[in-house]
Amino acid sequence: MSRLTLPLAALAGLLIGGLAVYLFTTSRHGAPLGERARMEAVVRDYVLSHPELIPEAMQRLQDKQTGSAVALNRKAIQTPFGNAWAGNPRGDVTVVEYFDYNCGYCRASLPLVRQLIASDPNVKVVFREWPILAQSSVDAARLSLAAAEQGKFEAFHDALYNAGPVSPETMRAAAAKAGVDPAGVARLGDRADKEIALNRQVARDLGLNGTPSWVIGDKVVSSMLPLDKLQQLVAEARTK
Structure with a gap:
């Protein structure tokens, strides 16, 4: 955000907020319609003169709505199934990855996650099964959850990604x-399917649209991210 945009956004917020209060007050006390029309015209002209405020305002609204969705689902997002986590168990920032074993970008993100953990001793990473690409993704997710319950998630996670395309043979190996x-x-039993269903529901609530997707603090990103972007989002979450 530029130094110019921030004051403009703040002024626009004040104008619009002031208009809302003004209109509410005048509607109750019968202020002249001419005054209300003049105030409406001021705000309209200002917004038309600075249209760059509209996408910024929309982004802020979206971020606020996403943050609310994260807050409502935080336990379901950040509580790992078994030992499906890595890093510092008491880390001050939790990075959550929604992944699919058939996702090539998830596979490519694996070394980046390791580098993030190595570079930041106060990060905890939680892995959430979100099998959306194929039936074999669901089969792999169920086996992965069994591995997590047996305390062997990381070893299985790495081994399956390194085995190539998901198949009954690579899963067995x-x-x-x-x-x-x-x-x-x-x-x-049905605990695996309930876990997958819960992850799918939360993914819908958060508006996730592909794998890998990340929840870091109150931010949600559906994309493969480079290490510096992951570190930036961690730093932003830490400051909050």
């Missing part, structure tokens, strides 16, 4: 490499 008992999926 990843489970064997991580020491995951595949029978754990059956033992989970």
